Amino acid sequence: AQSVTQLDSQVPVFEEAPVELRCNYSSSVSVYLFWYVQYPNQGLQLLLKYLSGSTLVKGINGFEAEFNKSQTSFHLRKPSVHISDTAEYFCAVSRGGDMRFGAGTRLTVKP
Amino acid sequence: DVKVTQSSRYLVKRTGEKVFLECVQDMDHENMFWYRQDPGLGLRLIYFSYDVKMKEKGDIPEGYSVSREKKERFSLILESASTNQTSMYLCASSLGTSGTRADTQYFGPGTRLTVL
Numbered sequence: 001a002q003s004v005t006q007l008d009s010q011v012p013v014f015e016e017a018p019v020e021l022r023c024n025y026s027s028s029v030s031v032y033l034f035w036y037v038q039y040p041n042q043g044l045q046l047l048l049k050y051l052s053g054s055t056l057v058k059g060i061n062g063f064e065a066e067f068n069k070s071q072t073s074f075h076l077r078k079p080s081v082h083i084s085d086t087a088e089y090f091c092a093v094s095r096g097g098d099m100r101f102g103a104g105t106r107l108t109v110k111p
Numbered sequence: 112d113v114k115v116t117q118s119s120r121y122l123v124k125r126t127g128e129k130v131f132l133e134c135v136q137d138m139d140h141e142n143m144f145w146y147r148q149d150p151g152l153g154l155r156l157i158y159f160s161y162d163v164k165m166k167e168k169g170d171i172p173e174g175y176s177v178s179r180e181k182k183e184r185f186s187l188i189l190e191s192a193s194t195n196q197t198s199m200y201l202c203a204s205s206l207g208t209s210g211t212r213a214d215t216q217y218f219g220p221g222t223r224l225t226v227l
Contacts, residue, residue: 009151034215043115043201043218044154090153098144098169099216101154 004093006102014110015083021076021105023091033074034092034099035065044090050074061085081109114138115219117202123225130189132222134202141207143185144216145169145177148199160185161207192226199223 007022025031032051036044048059055067065076074091086109091102118133136143142161146154146169156169158177166177174196178186185204189196200222205214 004153006153036218041220043220044203044216045218046215049215094214098156098159100156101146103151103153 004091004100004102006089006091006105008105009103010106010108012108012110013081016080018079019077019081019085019107021089021091021107023074023076023102025072025074025091025093027072027093027095029095032094033065033067034094035059035063035074035076036090036092036101037061038088038090038104040087047076047089081107083109083111085109115202115204115217117200117219117222119222120220121223121225123227124189124192125227126193128189128192128226130192130224130226132187132189132200132202132224134185134187134204134219135183136185136204136217137183138204138206138217139182140204140217141182142205142214143179144203144205145175145185145187146201146203147171148201148221154201157187192224194226197224197226 003026005024013019034049035047037047038044048057050057050067058064063078088104088106090104092099115136144159145157148154155171160166160179176188202219203216205216
């Protein structure tokens with residue numbers, strides 16, 4: 001079975017500061033990894049995904065994530081956040097035809 | 112752009128009522144999914160469908176059923192609503208090519224269901 005652990009339920013940060021949202025997964029086989037974002041009162045939308053190849057994946061809105069197989073991690077980073085990045089972020093793992101989501105990290109960007 | 116629509120944004124029902132949640136996608140996707148989202152638990156898969164008239168149980172199917180009579184429409188049914196089914200319900204679809212597990216899922220805006 002595969003599972004996803006998001007290590008922080010809430011991350012407050014000031015505008016223009018860097019941020020890292022942490023995600024660890026457990027799986028005995030190769031997986032595909034995703035980060036989704038949910039803005040207030042909206043559904044989820046894809047930020048980025050790792051399928052294969054380069055371990056550094058760039059996504060929309062200046063976000064990037066690094067796949068680390070030895071540490072089974074897929075942490076999301078942004079060098080300088082904006083107020084508009086305030087949202088909930090979900091890490092997800094796909095192995096078979098379905099996807100498993102983490103519990104989410106609420107990022108709050110303060111002015 | 113892929114569009115996934117859900118019939119209601121907010122719904123209030125009484126215990127014991129039969130509840131229908133409708134989801135429609137406009138991109139000819141093969142796969143459709145129903146999740147419920149609860150604080151601290153993330154998204155949990157209720158049911159999914161790989162094709163018309165086909166359905167598979169997810170992690171928490173108890174108390175729910177689904178129907179997929181047409182490719183673009185996937186309905187979630189609560190046969191007898193209970194208060195513990197108060198939640199946000201999210202529908203999603205994905206392309207369903209041979210690389211299904213790499214598919215991006217596209218989500219609707221969600222239906223916030225309250226059962227009194």
